[in-house]
Amino acid sequence: MPRWRVLAVFLLPAFLLYSVFIVYPLVTALDYSFFEWRGIRQTGFAGLANYRDLFGVYPYDQQLWRALAHNALFFAGTMLIQNTVGLLFALLLFRYGRGKRFLQAAFTTPYLVDPLVVGYLWSLLLNPTFGPVNSLLEAAGLDSWALPWLGDTRTALPVVILVNAWQWVGFPMLLFSAALAGIPAEYHEAARVDGASAWQAFRRVTLPLLTPAIGVVSVLTFIGNFNAFGLVYAMAGSTGSPAGSTDVLGLLFYRVAFVEGGVNAIGRSSALAVLMFVFIFGVSLLASSYFRRRERRLL
Amino acid sequence: MVFTYTHGARRTGYEPKGSLVKRRWIAGAIGVLAVALAACAPGGGASEQGDKAGGDKVTLSLWSWRVEDVKAYEKILATFEKSHPKIHVEFKPFQATEYPNILATGLSGTAGPDVAQLKSYGGLQPLVEAGQLVPLDGKVEALSGFDAKLLEGAKGHKDGKIYGVPFAYQTLQVLYNKKLFGDNGIQPPATWDDMIAAAGKLKAAGITPFAVAAGPDATWTLPIVHEIFGNARYGSTKFRDALLRGEKKFTDPDFTASIKLIKDLEPYFPKDVVAVKIPDVQALFATGKAAMYPTGSFDLAPVLAANPSLDLGVFQVPPPPGSPVTTPVTPGWADGSFGVNAKSAHQAEALELVKWMATPEFGQLYASELKQLSAVPGVTPPDPLLAEMAKNYAANGAPYTLLVDFRYGQPNGDAVFRDEVQKMLAGQTDPKAVAESVQKGVGQWFKPGN
Numbered sequence: 001m002p003r004w005r006v007l008a009v010f011l012l013p014a015f016l017l018y019s020v021f022i023v024y025p026l027v028t029a030l031d032y033s034f035f036e037w038r039g040i041r042q043t044g045f046a047g048l049a050n051y052r053d054l055f056g057v058y059p060y061d062q063q064l065w066r067a068l069a070h071n072a073l074f075f076a077g078t079m080l081i082q083n084t085v086g087l088l089f090a091l092l093l094f095r096y097g098r099g100k101r102f103l104q105a106a107f108t109t110p111y112l113v114d115p116l117v118v119g120y121l122w123s124l125l126l127n128p129t130f131g132p133v134n135s136l137l138e139a140a141g142l143d144s145w146a147l148p149w150l151g152d153t154r155t156a157l158p159v160v161i162l163v164n165a166w167q168w169v170g171f172p173m174l175l176f177s178a179a180l181a182g183i184p185a186e187y188h189e190a191a192r193v194d195g196a197s198a199w200q201a202f203r204r205v206t207l208p209l210l211t212p213a214i215g216v217v218s219v220l221t222f223i224g225n226f227n228a229f230g231l232v233y234a235m236a237g238s239t240g241s242p243a244g245s246t247d248v249l250g251l252l253f254y255r256v257a258f259v260e261g262g263v264n265a266i267g268r269s270s271a272l273a274v275l276m277f278v279f280i281f282g283v284s285l286l287a288s289s290y291f292r293r294r295e296r297r298l299l
Numbered sequence: 300m301v302f303t304y305t306h307g308a309r310r311t312g313y314e315p316k317g318s319l320v321k322r323r324w325i326a327g328a329i330g331v332l333a334v335a336l337a338a339c340a341p342g343g344g345a346s347e348q349g350d351k352a353g354g355d356k357v358t359l360s361l362w363s364w365r366v367e368d369v370k371a372y373e374k375i376l377a378t379f380e381k382s383h384p385k386i387h388v389e390f391k392p393f394q395a396t397e398y399p400n401i402l403a404t405g406l407s408g409t410a411g412p413d414v415a416q417l418k419s420y421g422g423l424q425p426l427v428e429a430g431q432l433v434p435l436d437g438k439v440e441a442l443s444g445f446d447a448k449l450l451e452g453a454k455g456h457k458d459g460k461i462y463g464v465p466f467a468y469q470t471l472q473v474l475y476n477k478k479l480f481g482d483n484g485i486q487p488p489a490t491w492d493d494m495i496a497a498a499g500k501l502k503a504a505g506i507t508p509f510a511v512a513a514g515p516d517a518t519w520t521l522p523i524v525h526e527i528f529g530n531a532r533y534g535s536t537k538f539r540d541a542l543l544r545g546e547k548k549f550t551d552p553d554f555t556a557s558i559k560l561i562k563d564l565e566p567y568f569p570k571d572v573v574a575v576k577i578p579d580v581q582a583l584f585a586t587g588k589a590a591m592y593p594t595g596s597f598d599l600a601p602v603l604a605a606n607p608s609l610d611l612g613v614f615q616v617p618p619p620p621g622s623p624v625t626t627p628v629t630p631g632w633a634d635g636s637f638g639v640n641a642k643s644a645h646q647a648e649a650l651e652l653v654k655w656m657a658t659p660e661f662g663q664l665y666a667s668e669l670k671q672l673s674a675v676p677g678v679t680p681p682d683p684l685l686a687e688m689a690k691n692y693a694a695n696g697a698p699y700t701l702l703v704d705f706r707y708g709q710p711n712g713d714a715v716f717r718d719e720v721q722k723m724l725a726g727q728t729d730p731k732a733v734a735e736s737v738q739k740g741v742g743q744w745f746k747p748g749n
Contacts, residue, residue, distance in 0.1 A: 039428050060710070127574075148574035149574070151574020152571075242722075245725075259714075
């Protein structure tokens, strides 16, 4: 058997699964988004009408931008908190190896729980009427801190970002740990021998060498945050309570596709799905190529 | 479940001839695809199973979103099977939130239901417009005796045909805790001012007057709260008719005033109401920490399940000052209906079943087994509180207009409304702006006079 056929035999199963479960639905969504729908019946070519509706029909026109802005905040907050803390944990574990395995396992345990469950548990903990968090704060004399965390438009999104970080902080930690282990110790030692402070050695030697890991973490965080759904849904419902202050693209899609239904739900929701895919895919590509250029400069 | 095997998919080992191998790969690929697609399809249709069951007994498949009602339906359907020995009905419930999609898909294939529980009003239209249901006009005679308001929920919005036999309706009113009222020397209010005075008294006694939630899972209840307190204030059925004729708009001062009532009542809701969820207020009410629960008839059973010893009463909210309508109102709507799949292989038997669902026999069983208000005319619920709600609706019923009339386009009237009312309770908007948003939202698709 020629070599290419052997290769084909090995590639075929993955290719088929990929086509059936990823490429086919994507192409279908694109196809659906160009049609007008009556329930599950296609009634005619709609051109860009479904896309125009998303940008032109109140309240979707406002909700779309609001959701996009919240996703951007979600991403910024996650980069700032989850990934910075993840890097800090990785450095500490790398430097002071004691209990490393146990701590790594502990930090990654929340992975095992579905975001929906995590969101539900935290919304119980933060419940203003019966929740233990506010009871504890009050018991400690911090009454003014016993806020309706998920019921105040100013605190709801930050709380969701923190809970998300609580669940996923182990992920950047693991990736950074692996990357740190891959940096030859001599570099750091040489810098210290040359008189660099610990901070300078980290800033000038370790951090630049982490660029590939930072790139991977950033892009995966971006993809995860812009596709956020389960956690926000569990903590803030399908409308992004309170008053839409936690509304994200995933929730908007859910509402357009399933909650408000409507006769043309398939057309509009497919259009939104295509927009989300193009945006996330496009930005991820740009970010990847940016980080690749940065990496090349390191060599 | 249907499994499709092809030779290619199962054969292994060395194949000498190139073209043969190629063909088999293609066949294999098709096999994998077929299995994958079959795995996605819902379970086998009951119609097929019925044919296999032998004899000429037909098995009908009945789909529903009421997973919690399996036992009751089995009992109800057993009665039907006694009088229709040649028909066996299989009750098949699905998760309520997934049901509309499952049903739309089921009705498009051959493995769908013969009879299906259908959402009402706007929720019914996608199925009607896709031609997936059988019109029942002239086929189920008993429908002519049904309440016209309830039948509207089972009609195609464009063609005006009836596509289902309504099974239930819901009414909106206030449930109250009789013991808490007695302890605080309060009577069910005769005037709006009485109600506010009672609420003030309860609040002073450390009791939450109204169990209202506006949290993440509760925004859909806000239009209901608005109906209960504000229906008379905006002018009830008269205003609704003027709205439909295009003579009035949601920006009308009366409608705005009815929204303001919610803001005015906020001090009597639980603290931080925007963070409060439905289970929280049900718990408050069931444990006697809240005295009044403005809600639908559908909540009576869950509240009593949480605390069977609760001594409950029911009242209609007295019209607030300045109301165009001076008698109390009980808003309501048709919950849903049972319709026949246009692709059913057993149309005649399916029709028999929905015909039976329009009889008092079914209505009475439904009311007593499920503790809901049956839509069949002449059925009295055995539960005294439900009977009172039914009596109030018969005397002072009015449509919950945002649900009944403004779900036929996107955005839904009540979807815009609930988001904006939550914003108002969060202090981010005012009643006038809420009314303007609703008008702006529905104004994009609503054509008066239809």
